[in-house]
Amino acid sequence: MNIIVTGGAGFIGSNFIFHMLGKYPDDRIICIDKLTYAGNLATLKDVMDCPNFKFYKADICDKEAVNQIFENEKPDIVVNFAAESHVDRSIENPQVFLETNIIGTSVLMDACRKYGIKRYHQVSTDEVYGDLPLDRPDLFFTEETPIHTSSPYSSSKAGADLLVLAYYRTYGLPVTISRCSNNYGPYHFPEKLIPLMVINALHDKPLPVYGEGINVRDWLYVEDHCKAIDLIIHNGRVGEVYNVGGHNEMRNIDIVKLICKELNKPESLITYVTDRKGHDMRYAIDPTKIHNELGWLPETKFADGIRKTIQWYLDHEDWWQPIVSGEYQEYYEKMYGNR
Ligand code: NAD
Ligand code: DAU
Secondary structure (H helix, E strand, C coil), X not given: CEEEEECCCCHHHHHHHHHHHXXXXXXXXXXXXXXXXXXXXXXXXXXXXXXXXXXXXXXXXXXXXXXXXXXXXXXXXXXXXXXXXXXXXXXXXXXXXXXXXXXXXXXXXXXXXXXXXXXXXXXXXXXXXXXXXXXXXXXXXXXXXXXXXXCHHHHHHHHHHHHHHHHHHHHCCCEEXXXXXXXXXXXXXXXXXXXXXXXXXXXXXXXXXXXCCCCEEECEXXXXXXXXXXXXXXXXXXXXXXXXXXXXXXXXXXXXXXXXXXXXXXXXXXXXXXXXXXXXXXXXXXXXHHHHHHCCCCCCCHHHHHHHHHHHHHHCHHHHHHHHCCCHHHHHHHHHCCC
């Protein structure tokens, strides 16, 4: 099978490519990535020369480029990871989120209609459901929870999801959608909570916790997310949404304290800073559907996954150092300088 993976030079897309190349040596993986600030070819260096891997630098909003790639590669399956993914950036500049996350999705699906595919899979997020209150631990997001977004990022992802379901109903495009909780693991871009705190702690820099640090996220090791997508594209029912999450809710402050402990750094590095605008309080996924229908269960426990992840950052300074010493410094100053 020929499988197009968009956004494969980013965090989850690259982990998905490694998973697929390892598990299905007879499939071809074709990666399309624009290489924005979040895309990094160094991440893919070990697979670049694989005979069953091909990389195209292209924007998913560029209809001509996308159609040309479909013409060349005749994909059977398309898995769309390509997105602007950082909530804080979406608050600063929503426009590019609408372009990539919504227009890009429509360009890809139009190419799927034109050339014919067996499956289009949209990688979405639990953030489309909005948030849950902290004092109702009995509530979880199911696939029936209404879409109720908070940020330009989550709104753009929700817009894309609606478009995907519309292409299924209107054109009969064979689609599936996964809505996953917060991922962590190797190759996570340093703007996000866990890698940012690890790298700052290693430099003895302040650890900027938003608000009171009591917001809750439901953390899943990235490999478990990749395995869920693998199951959905092969065995998931067309037209369906699958929630993905491992019932691993943690408060931000507890994660940051754990990172301090693992790295033997003092908690006095923790600095409370101005909260994120519109900050979602709690995310919590009910994964019953994917478990019952496809037998998916998370395999990596948080205690093991976080240790593996911290060790990965300790062992791969060559990966993150060029990132944090480049334009990231300007970003960091802008977002955290006067916070
Ligand atoms: P990321 O920011 O690390 O990577 C995004 C990748 O997409 C980058 O390689 C970037 O260059 C590429 N890209 C951006 N715009 C593009 C465009 N116009 N054309 C082609 N490529 C483009 O993101 P991530 O954390 O790996 O997230 C991947 C997907 O998973 C996103 O759709 C995100 O919404 C979703 N998701 C992420 C999480 C998480 O915790 N990170 C959880 C659930 C869902
Ligand atoms: O839930 C899935 C989503 O998880 C994905 O759809 C997004 O692409 C992904 O970025 C992630 O969104 P979050 O906003 O939850 O992740 P982030 O790492 O930005 O923040 C996690 C929590 O930590 C959030 O409550 C904000 C807080 N935070 C974050 C940063 C970067 C801080 O307190 N300080 C920080 O410096």
